[in-house]
Amino acid sequence: MKSLRARLLLAASVVLTGFVALCGLSLEQAFEDSALNAEEDELHGIVYALLGSADPTPDGQLTIRNAELPDARLVRPQSGLEAAVLDQNGDVVWSSPSAGDDLPDLKPAEVGAWHFHHSPDRFLLTYGVRWVDPPQRYTVMVIEDSKTFRDQVGVYRRTLWAWLVGISVALLIAQFLVLRWGLSPLRRLVAELRGIESGGQASVQSAYPDELTPLTGALNAMIVAERNQQTRYRNALGDLAHSLKTPLAVMRGLEGRLTNPDNQRALADQVARMQHIVDYQLRRAAAAGSRTLSEPVAVAPLAEKVVSALSKVYAARKLAFDLRVPASLKVRADEGDLYELVGNLLDNACKWAKSRIALSIEEAPRRLTLTVDDDGPGFPEDVESLATRGVRADSQVPGQGIGLSTIAELLKAYNGTMQLARSPLGGAQVRIDLPT
Amino acid sequence: MRVLVVEDDPSLREQIASFLGEEGFVVEKAADGEQGLYMASEYPLDLAVLDLGLPKASGIEIIKRTRKAGKSYPILILTARDGWQSKVEGLEAGADDYLVKPFHREELLARARALLRRSGGWATATLESGPIVLDTTSKSVKVDGNAVELTSYEYRVLEYLLTHAGKVISKTELTEHLYSDDAERDSNVIEVFIRRLRAKLDPEATLNPIATLRGAGYRWDLPRA
Numbered sequence: 001m002k003s004l005r006a007r008l009l010l011a012a013s014v015v016l017t018g019f020v021a022l023c024g025l026s027l028e029q030a031f032e033d034s035a036l037n038a039e040e041d042e043l044h045g046i047v048y049a050l051l052g053s054a055d056p057t058p059d060g061q062l063t064i065r066n067a068e069l070p071d072a073r074l075v076r077p078q079s080g081l082e083a084a085v086l087d088q089n090g091d092v093v094w095s096s097p098s099a100g101d102d103l104p105d106l107k108p109a110e111v112g113a114w115h116f117h118h119s120p121d122r123f124l125l126t127y128g129v130r131w132v133d134p135p136q137r138y139t140v141m142v143i144e145d146s147k148t149f150r151d152q153v154g155v156y157r158r159t160l161w162a163w164l165v166g167i168s169v170a171l172l173i174a175q176f177l178v179l180r181w182g183l184s185p186l187r188r189l190v191a192e193l194r195g196i197e198s199g200g201q202a203s204v205q206s207a208y209p210d211e212l213t214p215l216t217g218a219l220n221a222m223i224v225a226e227r228n229q230q231t232r233y234r235n236a237l238g239d240l241a242h243s244l245k246t247p248l249a250v251m252r253g254l255e256g257r258l259t260n261p262d263n264q265r266a267l268a269d270q271v272a273r274m275q276h277i278v279d280y281q282l283r284r285a286a287a288a289g290s291r292t293l294s295e296p297v298a299v300a301p302l303a304e305k306v307v308s309a310l311s312k313v314y315a316a317r318k319l320a321f322d323l324r325v326p327a328s329l330k331v332r333a334d335e336g337d338l339y340e341l342v343g344n345l346l347d348n349a350c351k352w353a354k355s356r357i358a359l360s361i362e363e364a365p366r367r368l369t370l371t372v373d374d375d376g377p378g379f380p381e382d383v384e385s386l387a388t389r390g391v392r393a394d395s396q397v398p399g400q401g402i403g404l405s406t407i408a409e410l411l412k413a414y415n416g417t418m419q420l421a422r423s424p425l426g427g428a429q430v431r432i433d434l435p436t
Numbered sequence: 437m438r439v440l441v442v443e444d445d446p447s448l449r450e451q452i453a454s455f456l457g458e459e460g461f462v463v464e465k466a467a468d469g470e471q472g473l474y475m476a477s478e479y480p481l482d483l484a485v486l487d488l489g490l491p492k493a494s495g496i497e498i499i500k501r502t503r504k505a506g507k508s509y510p511i512l513i514l515t516a517r518d519g520w521q522s523k524v525e526g527l528e529a530g531a532d533d534y535l536v537k538p539f540h541r542e543e544l545l546a547r548a549r550a551l552l553r554r555s556g557g558w559a560t561a562t563l564e565s566g567p568i569v570l571d572t573t574s575k576s577v578k579v580d581g582n583a584v585e586l587t588s589y590e591y592r593v594l595e596y597l598l599t600h601a602g603k604v605i606s607k608t609e610l611t612e613h614l615y616s617d618d619a620e621r622d623s624n625v626i627e628v629f630i631r632r633l634r635a636k637l638d639p640e641a642t643l644n645p646i647a648t649l650r651g652a653g654y655r656w657d658l659p660r661a
Contacts, residue, residue, distance in 0.1 A: 238516075238522070241516045242516035242537075243516075244516075245536075245537040247447075248537065249451075249537040249538035249539060250448045250451055250538075251538070252538040252540060252541075253452070255540075256455075256541055305524050306524055308528065309524040312527050312531075312532055312533070313532075313533050313534065315554060316550070316554060316559055335521065336519055336520075339520035339524060340519060340521075343520030343523065
């Protein structure tokens with residue numbers, strides 16, 4: 001069960017169904033009991049009325065005149081209500097005009113004893129009396145067809161269940177709406193987290209119910225901590241680079257002071273090797289990679305800054321930059337990495353370009369494409385093989401390859417790809433695809 | 437040319453200073469950001485070489501405040517943080533070029549010279565004006581294709597005047613930019629150098645490349661090529 005809402009709805013439905021079912025059954029039972037009691041009471045009444053109207057016949061038996069029958073149904077044949085009086089031998093001494101021939105054979109009842117009996121299709125009440133004149137024991141018997149009763153109970157049952165089902169449905173709908181409303185802050189939080197993930201926003205911002213506030217607070221704290229961690233890490237790397245490279249710069253400066261050319265070459269080789277190791281390892285470590293919680297970085301201003309910096313550095317070359325970056329484009333990546341990527345791509349293009357360089361950045365769903373074109377000599381040979389060979393060569397021997405090793409290292413951290421081609425401008429084209 | 441070197445590592449600072457000194461620059465040295473900031477805004481400079489990671493005040497801070505104070509001489513930043521972010525930050529603050537540590541001395545020299553040329557409005561490593569050609573890389577001077585032998589100080593005066601061709605340069609400015617503090621500052625010496633330069637570059641006195649403006653100073657008067 002993955003969804004919280006599904007869980008709550010399922011639980012609510014089970015509880016509700018159980019409750020409604022038990023409720024329905026007990027109501028049904030109660031109604032049937034009370035209807036049965038009413039039936040018995042009615043039959044009692046008829047028995048008493050019959051006894052009240054009974055007269056002795058000349059031949060020493062009991063009879064009841066039709067005119068004195070307490071219920072009109074006793075007169076009408078097949079009305080469903082029948083009555084009879086039996087003597088102590090169980091013989092019928094009187095029966096109502098409504099009675100058929102199929103009166104049940106009964107043992108005479110004890111004097112003063114009531115017997116109520118109901119079978120699926122009829123109710124039977126018997127009462128034993130001792131008559132003073134003629135001195136006889138009689139049994140009065142009333143039979144009522146239970147069809148009316150069954151109809152009544154049936155109607156009740158149908159009404160009852162119709163209402164209960166209706167109420168259940170209404171309650172489930174209410175429950176659904178309540179859940180929707182109750183869980184809406186969670187949905188909002190999820191949407192905000194997605195926004196943070198996609199780079200649309202920097203932190204969880206809107207107000208949440210008291211129960212969620214500790215959670216959102218903790219999330220924001222975590223995001224900030226993660227970012228600070230990245231910054232600290234980067235600064236530490238910067239310090240490390242500084243403390244390693246300054247002595248290297250001194251050693252490199254000493255090269256010129258050595259008079260023996262062999263020593264000079266040996267020192268130069270070693271310094272170059274150390275520098276390469278330091279560069280390579282620091283670069284690898286510095287590539288932060290795609291971080292879920294990175295603050296979204298606006299790309300256009302970043303690219304413009306790099307271009308204006310490069311225009312300064314290559315001022316003498318009078319290069320024309322054509323920048324096509326959507327102004328609103330924000331990318332969830334480490335800012336330093338983006339600087340590295342754009343800086344190295346453009347710097348490389350600047351080194352080779354005659355006069356024109358174009359950078360375009362496009363955003364597709366879950367993908368970012370950077371294309372850098374120049375009008376320089378282009379890549380010298382089969383670009384496919386150069387892509388890997390050039391990068392590999394450069395990452396091992398500084399000054400060789402095509403100057404894209406930092407980019408290659410970054411692309412590893414971001415699972416990006418690089419393609420080299422001939423540019424429409426006539427020179428080289430480097431295309432970078434980054435999953436976002 | 438007077439260069440400020442701000443670098444907190446003593447050995448690297450001394451190395452750059454002595455190297456630039458050998459190449460004919462007048463070098464000022466600062467060991468931290470505070471000292472660097474003072475020198476950068478108070479001294480008559482032609483170029484500053486700044487480390488970015490400095491104690492007391494960062495290189496970025498120095499660049500910003502120097503530019504704010506209206507100084508326009510070129511600034512070359514030295515950075516160990518070869519990240520583009522810090523390069524861009526430095527260049528955005530007002531630096532003109534960067535050099536990543538460790539670097540070859542020749543690379544530093546080439547960048548420094550290129551910046552100096554650029555600040556004077558020259559695009560190439562050779563400054564050509566009339567029949568006079570000054571090669572900043574080999575530090576040689578030719579007139580009509582014939583090499584002219586100059587002393588180190590003569591060369592510096594010529595390079596300064598030619599770099600700022602068309603601008604009036606006072607004697608004080610020349611001494612400030614060509615002599616270190618401890619050197620003798622006698623404006624008569626400048627007059628001597630100018631006279632010798634005129635004699636060497638223009639023995640027939642037909643070109644008159646250097647004009648003397650009474651009470652104001654000197655000006656390179658030949659058009660730039």
